[in-house]
Every structure is written in structure tokens, then in C-alpha cells.
Amino acid sequence: MAEKRPAEAGEEEEEEAPEERLELAFQRGFLAGRRVAHLPWKDLAETLRISKDSSPLLAILQKTVLHPLCMKYPPSVKYRRYFLSELIKQHECMAAEPLDELYEALGDIFNAEASTHCYKSYILPSGDSVTVRENVAIISQGTTGLVTWDAGLYLAEWALEHPSVFTNRRILELGSGTGLTGIAICKTCHPRAYIFSDLHQSVLEELSENIYLNGFFLQSECYSLGRGKCRYHEAELDESQGPCVTVAELDWNLGAKEQLAEFRVDVIVAADVVYDPNLTQSLVALLRQLPTYTDAGNLLEIYIASTCRNPDTYCHFQRALEHVGIRWEVVPGPRKNFFPYDQNTKITILKLLL
Incomplete structure (x- = not known):
């Protein structure tokens, strides 16, 4: 049987900066509805530890929950709530000032009506x-x-x-x-x-x-x-x-x-x-x-x-x-x-x- 290579999404983008690769990995995983636990949270935590800056969180927010594909064809309400809760946890670990954008996005989703259907988007x-x-x-x-x-x-x-x-x-x-x-x-x-x-x-x-x-x-x-x-x-x-x-x-x-x-x-x-x-x-x-x-x-x-x-x-x-x-x-x-x-x-x- 043929075995698959252990490559990660975005590995073909060799010339991208580490921050861009991380953002792309979150974007592809989130839009496709990949299990939240399988997203690269450890890499994000390390990036935040080194940078001591909240900008990576805001960049990921823009490329996921606030991405035009998500706005038009959203993943399930439950999935988006779970994802944003994990993103907020990462921010809280920094002991930084609250990011209004994260809590506003979570508030919008809490007001959203759950459905039996959801959308998944795959970037070609x-x-x-x-x-x-x-x-x-x-x-x-x-x-x-x-x-x-x-x-x-x-x-x-x-x-x-x-x-x-x-x-x-x-x-x-x-x-x-x-x-x-x-x-x-x-x-x-x-x-x-x-x-x-x-x-x-x-x-x-x-x-x-x-x-x-x-x-x-x-x-x-x-x-x-x-x-x-x-x-x-x-x-x-x-x-x-x-x-x-x-x-x-x-x-x-x-x-x-x-x-x-x-x-x-x-x-x-x-x-x-x-x-x-x-x-x-x-x-x-x-x-x-x-x-x-x-x-x-x-x-x-x-x-x-x-x-x-x-x-x-x-x-x-x-x-x-x-x-x-x-x-x-x-x-x-x-x-x-x-x-x-x-x-x-x-x-x-x-x-x-x-």
C-alpha cells in the first residue's frame, strides 16, 4: 500500500515567512472545518511568546472568522464558538489587554442561530x-x-x-x-x-x-x-x-x-x-x-x-x-x-x- 507523506497544509509555500505559514495553516484548517484541537495551537503559542504582541491573533481572526468566505459561507455556529474560545484562551495566556475584536466576534456568533447545515471551504x-x-x-x-x-x-x-x-x-x-x-x-x-x-x-x-x-x-x-x-x-x-x-x-x-x-x-x-x-x-x-x-x-x-x-x-x-x-x-x-x-x-x- 502507498503511504502518504507527513506534509502539512501550506508546506509548498517555502518562501513564505513563518508567520504567514501559520496564518495560512489556520485559514485552511478553519475554513475546511478541521477539528479545532488539530489546528496548530502550539505553534501559535510559541509565536506569541516570542513576539509578545497580539498582532498574530488579529491576523488569524481576519483570515478565519472575518474572512469573506466565512462571512458568506460560515462553518457551524458550534465550530466557530469553539474556535474563538480557543483563540481567546491563547490571548489570555499573554496577560495582555483584552482585544475587543475577539470578544465582538464571539458575541456575534453567540447571537447567531444554529442550523443543521454548515459550509466548508477548501483553498486550491x-x-x-x-x-x-x-x-x-x-x-x-x-x-x-x-x-x-x-x-x-x-x-x-x-x-x-x-x-x-x-x-x-x-x-x-x-x-x-x-x-x-x-x-x-x-x-x-x-x-x-x-x-x-x-x-x-x-x-x-x-x-x-x-x-x-x-x-x-x-x-x-x-x-x-x-x-x-x-x-x-x-x-x-x-x-x-x-x-x-x-x-x-x-x-x-x-x-x-x-x-x-x-x-x-x-x-x-x-x-x-x-x-x-x-x-x-x-x-x-x-x-x-x-x-x-x-x-x-x-x-x-x-x-x-x-x-x-x-x-x-x-x-x-x-x-x-x-x-x-x-x-x-x-x-x-x-x-x-x-x-x-x-x-x-x-x-x-x-x-x-x-
Whole structure:
């Protein structure tokens, strides 16, 4: 299995001053809703001890709670309260005069109304961002598809380093969830067309909203195809606007061969879809229905990123692939870390060979 390098967000910015790197680490972690305890508080405490100045706190406040992305697409109320409370603790340890800006920001959040939804924003290397709306609960409405998972971030990072896999090609994503991976690919890798797919109705609705939120426009059209009903949204955009974007309802348990053929894709991607043996069987059955070659006569490329939570479940997936004659190889992971997630988590990307 390929191991990820223990890099931290922002390490690629080698020429930045330590204070700027610290601010960027807080910004990326905060906007993406990374666990508050995992933010670089020790580094901040050391910076404050050396500088004996409150300016680093004010800079971090501006780049997090008062950042335009946070103002427009805020993380959860609970998260922002916790973050500001920790920031105030750091300031109190300095035995300095109170900073009105910190307490004013905390007061505004205490008056804010809590919601079942929150936003997470991810800064891309280009300086652009991907923002997705999520449910604050990991499991909601009977599905885990309303939150973003680490393997999706990992696959997005890998895609940023391998744009040629996606440039000017038709991509199908299985189990798109909130859409983070696909939106990042659409914004940076210039695919000709991108088909997001999922099954749960609430996930499809949230997915469509996130696509709109990031500047991609969808036109609605419903039709029946094969044994299932396909919800299909498509927008033909010119090259300056981006790829042709589609959201499709795809049921892995139904015969979907005709539907898959209709998509006419060159590349298939999926992230964090290998976590349940029953779901694995449905996924492998779906993969068996895929054509080996694309319309251009090239081999269909398939990349599946998985967080290895349960080794038995992951090995079951690999054995199920081998049982139906689908070969696989491990793809080296991304070299640089742009998105904040647990670097100790074991994530792999498999390239499937039909």
C-alpha cells in the first residue's frame, strides 16, 4: 500500500515567512472545518511568546472568522464558538489587554442561530476555492453522503497533480456525495464533461446545490433509461465557463449497463465507497457492466480512493475484484498536501484494469 507523506497544509509555500505559514495553516484548517484541537495551537503559542504582541491573533481572526468566505459561507455556529474560545484562551495566556475584536466576534456568533447545515471551504493552489454545504451530523437522513470524507480530499489532491488524466475528457464519478472531488476537478483539470452520480434523493439535491454554489449551472431534464429512472441535469457551457456538468441518479443494484453506455465516459473516479461488504458487492457488479474501451478506442480508466478503516473490508473488495477478473494496481498518492485532513489516516488509490 502507498503511504502518504507527513506534509502539512501550506508546506509548498517555502518562501513564505513563518508567520504567514501559520496564518495560512489556520485559514485552511478553519475554513475546511478541521477539528479545532488539530489546528496548530502550539505553534501559535510559541509565536506569541516570542513576539509578545497580539498582532498574530488579529491576523488569524481576519483570515478565519472575518474572512469573506466565512462571512458568506460560515462553518457551524458550534465550530466557530469553539474556535474563538480557543483563540481567546491563547490571548489570555499573554496577560495582555483584552482585544475587543475577539470578544465582538464571539458575541456575534453567540447571537447567531444554529442550523443543521454548515459550509466548508477548501483553498486550491490557484487561490480559487471550493465551497460545499454539508450536514453537521455524520449520518443524516439515513445516509453518510451529506458530509465530505478524507478520501475525497485525497483523490482531489491527486487529481490536481495529474490534470492530464482529466483534461478534455468525459468523467463519471460514483458516489459523489457533497461533490467536493468533482468540483475541484472541474475547476482545475478542465474536463470536457463531468457526470456526478449518487442515489439518495437528499444527496442528489445537496449535490446539485453545491455545484450551483461553485458557479456551475445545471438545466433539469428527467427521463427513464434501462431498468431505472435517471435524474439528469446538464448544462452545455462554452470553454470559458467550464465543462458540461451533469448530475445523475445511479442505482448500483439495478441493471445499469445501458445507462453507463449512454454516459460514454473516458475516466471513472470514486472516493470512500468501500466501507461496507454489501455495498462492495453492488459496486463490483456495477464495474463488471462497464465497457472496456472508450468511444475513442482507449482503455477506460478507473481510479478508486479508499480510507482503510477496516483491513478485512478492504481486502474483501480486492478479492471481489479479482474474483470477477478485474485487476488492480496501487497508484502513488499525491506528493503535496493542499487540504487539511488527518495525515495519519491510511488512504490508497487503486487503478482498476478491466
